[in-house]
Amino acid sequence: MAEVRIALGGISLSYHLPRVLVFALNGFTEEFLFRGALQTRLALLTGDGWGLVLTSLIFGVMHVGAAAALLGGDFLAGMALCVASHAPAGLLFGLTALRTRSLISPTVAHIALNLASVAWPGA
Structure with missing residues (x-):
């Protein structure tokens, strides 16, 4: 884990601290926008379900750019990855909000979840 690598001198804390702050701010911002604004408005129009x-699918699709970049620019593979990983995460976040x-x-x-990606080996 990252903590072990930091303790052993493999990675400096100055490397991870900015990422931790950005991921924490990103998590707050995305929840405010997707669950606080979009999901509540769509629920008024279409019902809670x-x-x-819809909010979960939009949440997944919003991450396509980063996923496609990780996959060498393959947009379709990025879309599949986002629908399979980010949309279910958005579904769980949305259920929790409901x-x-x-x-x-x-x-x-x-x-x-964002911070776990910082601590993941190789992150």
Whole structure:
């Protein structure tokens, strides 16, 4: 894990700190926009279920650019990756927001998931 590599001198804290801050801010911002604004508005138009599904799909599609870049520019593979990974994460964040009627829980979960990607070996 990253903590072990930092402790052993393999990675400096100055390398990870900016990433941690950006990922935490990103998690807060995305939850505010997707669950706080988009999902609530779509739910008013289509009902809670469809609002959740549509917001989750849009959340996944929004990440296509980064996924395609990771896959050598392959847009279709990036879309498949996002629908298979980011959309289900958005679905879970959205369900959490619906159940708690708050953005705190999905924001904490989103930030934790983002921070886990920092600590993942090779990140």
